[in-house]
Amino acid sequence: MIIAFACENCAQGSANTAGVLRMKYDHRIKIVRVPCAGRVGPRQIIEALNNGADSVAIIGCCFGACHYNDGNLITLRRVKAMKRMFEELGFDPDMVNMYTARAAEGDTIVGDFEDMSAKTDAMLSKEVSNE
Amino acid sequence: MSSSSFPNPVRVLRRGERDEEIIKALKNEGFDINACMQCGTCTASCLSGRWTALTVRKVMRKAALGDSSVLESSDIWMCTTCYNCYDRCPRDLKVTDAIIVLRNLASARGFIHKNHRKVVQILAKTGHAVPINDKIQQVRKELGLPKIPPTLAKYPEERELLAKTLFQLAPEEGDEQ
Amino acid sequence: MFVCHCGENIAGKLDVEEVAEFAAGLPNVEFSTDNLFMCSKQGVELLKEAVRRHKLNRTVVASCSVEQHWPTFARAVEEMGLNPHMHEQVNIREWVSWVTNDWDNATEKAKSAVAAGVKMAALKEPIETQKLDVVKKVMVIGAGVAGLRAAMDLAELGIPVVLVEKEPSIGGHMTMLNKTFPTDECPMCTLSPLLNGVANHPDIEILTLSEVSKVEGSVGNFVVEVTTKPRYVHDNCTSCGRCSEVCPVEFPNEWDMGFGMRKAIYKPYPQAIPSTFTRDKKHCIECGLCEIVCPVQAVDFSMKKEKREFNVGAIVVATGYEQYDPVEITAYHYDHPNIITQLELERMLAPTTLTKGKILRPSDGKVPESVVIIQCVGSRNDQVGNAYCTGVCCMYALKNAGIIKEHLPNTDVYICYIDIRAPGLYYEEYYKKAQEKGIIFIRGRPSNIEPDPYEEKLTVFVEDTFTGEPVEIEADMVILSAGMIAPKGFGKLGGKLGLLRAKEGFAKEYHIKMGPMRSSREGVLLAGTIQGPRDITKTVAHAGAAASAAAQILVKGFLEKRLDTAIVDKDLCIKCLACSTVCNPGAIDVDVDGYAFVNDTACKSCGTCAGACPTGAIQIRNFRDAQLKEEVIGLLEYNRLVGAAQ
Amino acid sequence: MNTGYSFFLGCIMPNRYPAIESATRFVLERLGINVQEMERAGCCPAPGVFRSFNKPDWMVAAARNIAIAEANGSPLLTVCNGCFGTLFDVNHALKHDEELRKKVNEKLEKLGYHVKADGEVRHIAQVLGFDIGPSGIQQYLKRKVKLKAAIHYGCHFLRPFHLKQIDDPEDPRILEDYFEALGVESLNYRGRLLCCGAGGGVKGAHAEESMKMLLEKMEGIAESGAEAILDICPFCHLQFDGGQKILNEKYGTDFHIPVIHISQLTAFCMGENEIGMKYQVIAPEFRLEVRNPD
Ligand SMILES: Cc1cc2nc3c(=O)[nH]c(=O)nc-3n(C[C@H](O)[C@H](O)[C@H](O)COP(=O)(O)OP(=O)(O)OC[C@H]3O[C@@H](n4cnc5c(N)ncnc54)[C@H](O)[C@@H]3O)c2cc1C
Ligand SMILES: Cc1cc2nc3c(=O)[nH]c(=O)nc-3n(C[C@H](O)[C@H](O)[C@H](O)COP(=O)(O)OP(=O)(O)OC[C@H]3O[C@@H](n4cnc5c(N)ncnc54)[C@H](O)[C@@H]3O)c2cc1C
Ligand code: SF4
Ligand code: SF4
Ligand code: SF4
Ligand code: SF4
Ligand code: SF4
Ligand code: SF4
Ligand code: SF4
Ligand code: SF4
Helix, strand or coil: CEEEEEECCHHHHHHHHHHHCCCCCCCCEEEEEECCHHHCCHHHHHHHHHCCCCEEEEEECCCCCECCECHHHHHHHHHHHHHHHHHHHCCCHHHEEEEECECCEHHHHHHHHHHHHHHHHHHHHHHHHHC | CCCCCCCCCCCCCCCCCCCHHHHHHHHHCCCCHHHCCCCCHHHHHCHHHHHCCCCHHHHHHHHHCCCCHHHHCHHHHHCCCCCHHHHHCCCCCCHHHHHHHHHHHHHHCCCCCHHHHHHHHHHHHHCCCCCCCHHHHHHHHHCCCCCCCCCHHHCHHHHHHHHHHCCCCCCCCCCCC | CEEECCCHHHHCCCCHHHHHHHHHCCCCCCCCEEECCCCCHHHHHHHHHHHHHHCCCCEEEEECCHHHHHHHHHHHHHHCCCCHHHEEEEECHHHHHCCCCCHHHHHHHHHHHHHHHHHHHHHCCCCCEEEEECCCCEEEECCCHHHHHHHHHHHHCCCCEEEECCCCCCCHHHHHCCCECCCCECHHHHHHHHHHHHHHCCCEEEECCEEEEEEEEECCEEEEEEEECCCCECCCCCCCCHHHHHCCCEEECHHHCCCCEEECEECCCCCCCCCCCEECCCCCCCCCHHHHHCCCCCECCCCCCEEEEEEECEEEECCCCEECCHHHCHHHCCCCCCEEEHHHHHHHCCCCCCCCCCCCCCCCCCCCCEEEEEEEECCCECCCCECCCCCCHHHHHHHHHHHHHHHCCCCEEEEEECCCCCCCCCHHHHHHHHHHCCCEEEECCCCEEEECCCCCCEEEEEEECCCCEEEEEEECEEEEEECEECCCCHHHHHHHHCCCECCCCCECEEECCCEEEEECCCCEEECHHHHCCCCHHHHHHHHHHHHHHHHHHHCCCEEEEECCCEEECCCCCCCCCHHHHHCCCCCEEECCCCCEEECCCCCCCCCHHHHHCCCCCEEECCCCHHHHHHHHHHHHCHHHHCCCCC | CCCCEEECCCCHHHHHCHHHHHHHHHHHHHCCCCEEECCCCCCCCCCCHHHHHCHHHHHHHHHHHHHHHHHHCCCEEECCHHHHHHHHHHHHHHHHCHHHHHHHHHHHHHCCCCCCCCCCEEEHHHHHHHHHHHHHHHHHCCCEECEEEEECCCCCCCCCHHHHCCCCCCCCCHHHHHHHHCCEEECCCCCCCCCCCCCCCHHHHCHHHHHHHHHHHHHHHHHCCCCEEEECCHHHHHHHHHHHHHHHHHHCCCCCCCEEEHHHHHHHHCCCCCCCHHHCCCCCCCCCCEECCC
C-alpha cells in the first residue's frame, strides 16, 4: 500500500483532473487529504509506515507556487532529512518521497504515482531478495 | 538530396546532427551555454575580435547548437585569454573558460597548431616553454646569476618523468591550418 | 453512510452495494445505504431524512470530490441543525472508480476509502466561524502615483485614509518625469488633478516626512505607529518664498538629480504638495534670516519629531522603486560627468533646472552631436543580481531618444539594446515611430565606455550583432537606462509589516496570477512598483486593484473567519517555537509565559506548524495528528475494522 | 613581517629576461624579504597554451609547482602575470574543491609530490603595490626617476575579478599609485587596459594576429608621448620589447619605447644601476633619468 498525502490545492486538483480524464493508475495508491504539503511531518510519515504502508509520498504544488508560500519546500527539506535518517538506520530512503503536481494537468500527478509504484516495487523486490 | 550544387548551402538543422560532445563537455564544466542571450558584450570586449575573425558571441552560439565547425576553425585559438568577456558577461557565463573547454575538445580531436605542438615538445625536452640558450647563460653570468636556473632546466631525469606523464597530445589528425 | 452510484460513473466500475454493506459493518455506523444520484434532490432528501430518523450526528457520503459536492451535503446537514463540518466527504469517483481498471481492486479501494472516512468522521470536530469587527480606515504607505490612486479610490468609497510619505512632498517619481510614454503627455498635467484631489479630500490625512515605525495587530485591526520628522515650518506657511530668497545656503536639489539648485529652506519644486516650505536641518547654518523675514511667523526651529498611533483595518504598501545605481558596473564609468542616467536626463529636460530644459553636455555645456543610450543597465544582469527585465526602460529610452531628436535634429542618437521590449497596445507603435525619427538602433550590449584621455569624448564599445562586427561609437554624452530596483530601505519596513520579499528585494505577492496586489500577509496590500517594476499605466491599474482588495475587507464592517485554525496544547508545548519559524503569515506569537500562541485571524490553516512541532503540541482543527492517523489506519487496515466494535 | 617567499621563476624571466630576475632578487633583498629557491620548479604551465590542450594535466603540472613552495613553507611569489594566472587559479581551485584536490594528488603522487593548497600565491606587484605600498617604499628609495610612462597591467593580474579581487579591472589604481611614488608621471592613454595580444597561445601560433593587437596597443602608447612602458609581466615584456621591432619591420612603424618591469624600476630607484636595459631589443641604449628626491 502507498499512502499519498495530497495538498488541498494543486495535488488534489491534479488527482481530480486525472479522474475526470479517466487516467488509470496503481490501485494501491491511497490519497489522504491535507491542507498543504507543509502539514505532513515526520509523525505522519512514521505512523503510515508503522501501520503497514509500503511507502509514503507527499504531493504539493510546484515549487514557487505553494498557496501558503513555501510549505512544500519546508516539507521537501523534512523529506530529505527523513531519507537521510532512513539510510542511516539501514532502511530504504525511497520509503518516503516528495512530489509536486499541477491542478490542471492530471498527468503530472499520474506521473508521480507511476514513480511511486516503480520505486515501491523496486524496494519490495529488494527486500525479498535480501531475505 | 545533394546540396553540392550550391557553393554555400543553407545549414540544415536535423536531429542527430548536433555534436552532443560539445554540449556535454561544456555542461560538465558547469556551463549552461544555452543561457547566452547573444547580447554581444563579449565580442565588444574582445581586442582579438577587432583584428581577427574571432566573434566570441558566435562561438558561444555555435557551441550551444553543437556545431562542430567551431572546433575546426582557428577562431577559438585567437583568444588571448584576457578575461574581459568573462568579467563582463551579463549572464555571468564564464566565457573564457568555455573557450578553453572548446580548445581542450579540439585538441583531443587533433586540431592542434604545429607551433603549439612544438611548444609542447620543447617543454618535454627542456622543462620550460621558453628554453634557455647559450647567449642567455652568458647574460645570466654577467648579471651575477647562476648560468642555469635551479629549475627543471637543471634536472633532466625529472624532466623525462614529467614528459612521460603529462601533455600527451592527440595525433596530428586534422592539423589546424 | 451513503454510497453514490453517480449513474454508471461509480456503479459501472465497482460494486456499490458491496461497499455500502461493508460500511454498515463498520464501527459507529448507524445507517448505510446506496443511491443513484446523491446530489439530486432525492439524494439530499434521503440524507436529511436519515439524519432525522436515525438521529445521526455525523454523515459520510462516498461519491465525488470534496470540491464538487461537499458544500451540497454540508449545507444539508446544517439545515438539519448539525455543524456543517460534521459531514465527511469520501471521493470514490475521481480517486477510485475513474482511475482503477479492475472491478475488484476498485471495490476494495472504495471500501478502504469508506473505512477511512468513517474513522475520520468519528473524530470530526465542529468548526465555528467568528465575526471580527474591522476598523474602517486604511493606511497607505508611500505617496507616489500608486499611493495616490489607492488613497483616492478608497476615500471615494467612503473609507478614510492615512497617507504616509517619507519625503517632504507627495507624488513620487512621476513628478520628476519630463513627459510620459506612450502619449508624450506632461506628467504633472496628468497627475495634478489626482495630487490636488488627494490633498483636498476630507477623508484623506497626509503625513509627509513620515515613516512607519511600528506595526502591531492583524487584518481588520492594525495598530501602526508613524514617526514624523519636523518640517520646522508650520502649516500656516503661505508659500510666498521669501525665506528661500534670503537663505544663503545653496546646493544641488535631490529632486532635480543635481540638475537644479535649492536653498536650505525650500520646496522641492514649484507645484509641490503640500505647498508648505521645509527647512533642511542638515544643510542649514542657523543664520535665522528666514525666521525674521517670514511674514506669518511660520518658521519654527523648535519643532520636534512626533510619533502618532493609528488604528487601521488594512494597509496598502506603495513605496515604489529606486533607480539602479550604475556605479556598480565599473566598465561604464558612471562617475564621469557626461555619463548620466535616464532619470537625470528627465530632470535635465525640465525647464526649471540649470540647463533650462536644454540638452547640454554636463562637463562643458556643449550641445552634444552624438548621444548613446545604453539599455539594460542593472537589469537582465546576473552579475549584479538583477536577472529580471525592468520592462519600462526600453519604452522610456524610445521616448527620450525621440525627445533628443526633436530638440537636436542634427544630433546622432544611438540606442544600444539587447531586445526592445514594447509589448501591448500603442507600445510597438511607439517603437516604430521612434525608428522613423532616425534614431540609430544597434543591437548589442556595450562592453565598456572609455572616456577619451585627451578630449571631452567618450567611446562606446559594442558589437553590432546583426552584422557581427565590433563597433566603436564616439559620443559626447552617454545615457544609461538604469533599471528599477526595490527601494533600499524597504527591508526594514517589510520586516515591520512582516512581509515576505522576493529575492530581488521587491515585496512578494500572494499569488502572481490570482493575487498580484495581495502580500504574503492578510490585510496588507501592494500597490505599484513595490511589487515589481512597471510603468504608470500598470501602476495605476494595480493600485486600483489594491484599493478594491483593501475595501473588500472593510466595507462589510466585519470579517468572517472560519476557525479551522491551529491551536496549541500548552501541556505539550516546550516553547521551542519551531512552529513560528515555519509559519509564513506570521500567525504564531508568544504568550506571556513563552508558549506558542496562534493568532486566529492571521492563521491560514496550512498546518505547516503542526508538521514542524517536535511534540505535537500545535495542531490544526480537523487535520490533527490523531485524525490523520485514524484516516491512514482506515485506509490500510479497512478489512480488520469490520465488526471490530461489535 | 613575512618570513619570506618561495621565488617562482617560470620560463621567460630566467631564460629571456634574466635582468628581471636579478632586479627582483635585489629588491627583495633590500626589503629584507627572505628568498627561498624553488628547486626543480618548471613551467607554470602557461595558461594559454597548455591549459588549452588538457586541463587536468595543466592542473597537475601547476600543482607540482605549488607543492614545491608548500614544502618550502613559504608563500609562492611570481613576477609574471601568466604564472600568477595559472598558479593562483589552480591554488584557488584546489583550495575550494576537495574532490579535485584528491584527483590531482592521485596523479601528483606518482611524480613524488603532494599538494595541500593551504598556502598563498602572490604577485610581486601585490607585494610592492600593497604590502609595502607607495608610502612604505619611500624609506628604501635612494633616488626617484624622471619619467613619463604608460603603465600596462596585463590581463591575469586583475582578471578574473571574482577570483583575484585585487583592484577594479575597469579602472585600477594600484600600479599608478606605486609608480608615481617612484617619481613616474603615469599617462592615461587609449587602450590603457587592453591586452598586449600575446596571451592564450596566440603569439606562438598566430604571430601575425598577435602583432596586429600589439599595434593597436602601441599606437595608443605612442600617442600619449610615453617615454617608457612599465609592466609587471615578462611575457608582456617580451611582446612589447621584441614586438616593436617586428612591427617596425612589418608595418613601417617607428616605435622605440623601452619597456621596464616593476622589479627593474624599483631596483633602479633603490640604487641598482644595472637593470639590464642593454640586453633588451628595443632601446638598449636607454638610461633612466634621475629626479631630485623630493
Ligand atoms: C527614467 C524613467 C522614466 C520613466 N518614464 C515613464 C513614462 O514615460 N511613462 C510611464 O508610464 N512610466 C515611466 N516610468 C515609470 C514610472 O516612474 C513608474 O511606473 C511610477 O512612477 C511608479 O509609481 P509608484 O507610485 O509605484 O512609485 P514611486 O513613484 O517611486 O512612489 C513611491 C513613493 O513612496 C515613497 N516612499 C518610499 N519608501 C517609503 C517609506 N518607507 N515610507 C514612506 N514613504 C516611502 C517615496 O518617497 C515615493 O514618494 C519611468 C521611470 C523612469 C526611471
Ligand atoms: C496561447 C495563449 C497562452 C497564454 N498563456 C498565458 C500564460 O501562460 N500566463 C498568462 O498570464 N497569460 C496567458 N495568456 C493570456 C491570458 O489568456 C489572458 O490574459 C486572460 O485570459 C484574459 O482574461 P480576460 O478575462 O480579460 O479575457 P477572456 O478570457 O477572453 O474572457 C472574456 C470572456 O468574455 C466573454 N464574452 C466576450 N464577448 C462577450 C459578449 N459580447 N457578451 C458576453 N460575454 C462575452 C467570452 O466568452 C469570455 O468568456 C495566454 C494567452 C494565449 C492566447
Ligand atoms: S556576453 Fe555572455 S550572454 Fe552576451 S553574448 Fe557573450 S556569452 Fe552570451
Ligand atoms: S578572453 Fe579571449 S575571447 Fe574573451 S575578450 Fe579576451 S581575447 Fe576575447
Ligand atoms: S454526488 Fe457526485 S458522485 Fe454522486 S451523483 Fe452527484 S456528482 Fe455523481
Ligand atoms: S515659511 Fe513663511 S516666508 Fe517661507 S514660504 Fe512660508 S510663509 Fe513664506
Ligand atoms: S537659518 Fe537656515 S534656512 Fe534659514 S536662512 Fe539661514 S540657512 Fe537658510
Ligand atoms: S525594458 Fe528593455 S532596457 Fe529595460 S531591462 Fe528590459 S530589455 Fe532591458
Ligand atoms: S513547535 Fe510545538 S513545542 Fe515548539 S513552540 Fe510550537 S507548539 Fe510549542
Ligand atoms: S496553520 Fe499555517 S498559518 Fe496557521 S499557525 Fe500554523 S503555520 Fe501558521
